[in-house]
Amino acid sequence: MSDPTTDSTERSELLRQLRESPVPALVADFPRGDLGGIPIAKCRVTALKAAAVDAIRARVAERMVEAGQTPATLTYQVWAVLYGDACARELIAEAVTGCRPIEGSADAFPRLFITGEELAENLTPAEVQRLLELYNLAQLAALADQDDATDAEAAPEPQQEEHGTTH
Amino acid sequence: MAPPTDIKPSALVAMLCEQPFSSMVVPFPRAGFPEVRLRTLESLEQSQADVAATRAVERRYSGLKADMLPYLAVDNAKGNTYAAEILARACYERDPIPGSDPPEYRRAFESGEQVERLLTAGQIAQLMAEWVTVQNRLAGSEDVVCRSEAELSAWVERLKEGLRCYPFLPIDSQARGELACMLAARVSSVSQLAAESTPEELPTRLASLLTDWGSATDCFTGQRASCDPSTEAAAVRRGLTV
Numbered sequence: 090m091s092d093p094t095t096d097s098t099e100r101s102e103l104l105r106q107l108r109e110s111p112v113p114a115l116v117a118d119f120p121r122g123d124l125g126g127i128p129i130a131k132c133r134v135t136a137l138k139a140a141a142v143d144a145i146r147a148r149v150a151e152r153m154v155e156a157g158q159t160p161a162t163l164t165y166q167v168w169a170v171l172y173g174d175a176c177a178r179e180l181i182a183e184a185v186t187g188c189r190p191i192e193g194s195a196d197a198f199p200r201l202f203i204t205g206e207e208l209a210e211n212l213t214p215a216e217v218q219r220l221l222e223l224y225n226l227a228q229l230a231a232l233a234d235q236d237d238a239t240d241a242e243a244a245p246e247p248q249q250e251e252h253g254t255t256h
Numbered sequence: 257m258a259p260p261t262d263i264k265p266s267a268l269v270a271m272l273c274e275q276p277f278s279s280m281v282v283p284f285p286r287a288g289f290p291e292v293r294l295r296t297l298e299s300l301e302q303s304q305a306d307v308a309a310t311r312a313v314e315r316r317y318s319g320l321k322a323d324m325l326p327y328l329a330v331d332n333a334k335g336n337t338y339a340a341e342i343l344a345r346a347c348y349e350r351d352p353i354p355g356s357d358p359p360e361y362r363r364a365f366e367s368g369e370q371v372e373r374l375l376t377a378g379q380i381a382q383l384m385a386e387w388v389t390v391q392n393r394l395a396g397s398e399d400v401v402c403r404s405e406a407e408l409s410a411w412v413e414r415l416k417e418g419l420r421c422y423p424f425l426p427i428d429s430q431a432r433g434e435l436a437c438m439l440a441a442r443v444s445s446v447s448q449l450a451a452e453s454t455p456e457e458l459p460t461r462l463a464s465l466l467t468d469w470g471s472a473t474d475c476f477t478g479q480r481a482s483c484d485p486s487t488e489a490a491a492v493r494r495g496l497t498v
Contacts, residue, residue, distance in 0.1 A: 101362050101364045102290050103290050103292060103349065104364065104366075113286075137377075139336045139373075150317060228378040232285045
């Protein structure tokens with residue numbers, strides 16, 4: 090079947106809107122009152138773009154190989170659990186930020202956790218689980234009407250939007 | 257899979273014959289965004305999407321040994337990428353490019369990589385689910401469409417019913433040409449008979465009919481009508497919009 094597209098120089102309206110629309114995000118209660126002694130009441134959870142999720146998976150896989158954790162050295166089930174947990178922690182570390190933009194920037198938010206390991210060191214498994222639930226809610230907010238989501242916050246698209254990060 | 261019951265038989269036939277591709281308009285999985293047109297893909301195009309996704313995953317995991325990839329694929333590492341490649345090929349703007357005839361549509365995305373950069377995993381999953389539905393409805397393979405004799409019969413009955421609105425569609429282009437020539441010859445004979453007769457010699461109804469034909473009879477003395485399938489498809493589309 091021939092490609093019926095003839096005019097590749099003109100971008101589609103959908104593409105324009107996707108580039109200009111804010112990254113879907115939720116503002117929710119942080120699952121504990123503080124982090125390292127600093128009070129934190131609310132956090133901002135951003136629905137990451139698929140490319141960012143893929144990059145996290147690749148990063149985690151490479152790190153595990155470097156650490157000698159492969160399906161050849163562990164049973165597949167054990168490896169899969171470790172891999173899944175590490176991916177979830179990295180994903181939360183990237184998706185969960187503070188609510189106030191970084192000073193001097195309107196669209197970049199400070200990360201609460203730089204790495205997944207740092208997240209695991211500071212939160213209990215139940216708190217990690219709660220943040221994962223919030224991330225799933227943020228994903229749903231990305232599907233639903235932002236006007237209908239009572240706790241949805243529309244924020245301007247960050248410069249590094251293509252990586253889905255809000256550093 | 258039984259034929260869809262929420263689409264009229266004639267509309268189903270028109271969708272299956274639609275040019276340049278069979279497609280359906282679906283909502284984009286986020287309110288306020290324009291609807292998109294999802295087209296069916298041929299198996300070659302799906303294979304190309306698979307190859308592109310595999311290469312993208314290999315690039316992404318270039319630091320790993322190849323024996324790790326099957327495990328990562330099991331873990332759905334390739335899932336997003338494959339879906340993104342499929343959507344890049346299947347997702348078009350809802351409306352055709354203004355002035356294009358036959359209609360041409362602009363792609364919604366330029367590449368699978370772009371789909372992954374702009375959509376969340378949830379949005380990709382939802383659009384992919386819509387595409388699977390479109391593909392199964394309009395381009396279902398034998399094993400999907402006809403899992404039983406009853407389903408096969410249901411499809412045949414549904415399409416037979418729909419084809420009644422397009423009596424010329426089942427005829428191949430050569431037969432259509434012959435039919436058109438035969439009809440032209442008959443009209444030409446009648447026109448010639450009329451031309452050689454005075455109005456008084458003709459039955460009143462025939463005289464009236466020939467007056468109506470007036471300009472139409474000219475086309476039979478010119479070149480034969482085009483039997484280009486795309487022209488016919490355009491006629492089918494126009495018929496749909498009536």
